[in-house]
Amino acid sequence: MSVYARIYGDQVFELAKVDGDISKAYHPSMVWVCMDGIAPAPEVGWSAIEVGGAWHFAPPGSPAVTPEQQAEIVAAECFRREGTGVTVEGLAIETTRDSQALIASIGLSAVLDPDYRCNFETAGGFVEIGAAQIITIAKAVRAHVQACFDRKFALLRAIEAGEYSDDMLSQGWPDSSPPAPEELQ
Structure with a gap:
């Protein structure tokens, strides 16, 4: 004797004890799932979701x-936190993926030419900066992004160990509060 659950609307709709495979007796649009070996055994009204079979x-x-x-929720939160920006020497610096690429490229120019200067767009507008300040910005952005990745890694480990809880998602990320309005000037 096996117990089957009929799933309807992402919920256990009914349970049936039968000999054989009940799913073969009904139209394929009726989803029946064998509960043998599933613990705790779901009851009518429980949520049901299929992922990867x-x-x-x-x-x-x-x-x-x-x-x-x-893990997908953690990855999305990491991506969101990664792009929140940092403040470096009073400048509000964007840390989106596009901004990171631009900062890396001007960082390379600064390393190759210590006299390099450029007009750099911050969240508050353009400023002229030199090689030393460019490198400081690049290091700060990289540190911020790495801290986000480190937190993501820790949360993924907690998920693997079965120790993850929803409240952990809002904790442990690098401080990336938006700059105060006077910092944008």
Whole structure:
């Protein structure tokens, strides 16, 4: 005897104890999932989600979030935090992926030519900066991005170990508060 759950609207809709495979007795649009070996056994009303061919269940009020989905949430938060910007020597510096690439390229110019100067666009407008300040900015941006990656790595390890909790997502990221309006001048 096997227990099957019928899934409808991302929820366990009904349970049935049957001999054989009940899913073969109904139209394929009716989703029946064998519950044999699934612990804890889901009940009617539980959330149900399929990821990569595997079903995940959670009691009402608890999201049925898989480790893969948790990892995607962490990656999205890391990407968001990575692009929040930093303040360097009073200048509001963008840290989006595009900005990082531009900063890396002017950083290379600064390393190759210690007399290099350029007009650099900050969040508050253009400023003229020299090689030493360019390198300081590049280091600060790199440190900020690396701190984001380090936090992401720690959260992914927690997910793998089964120790992750939702409140961890808002903790441990580098301080990247937006600059005060007077810093944008």
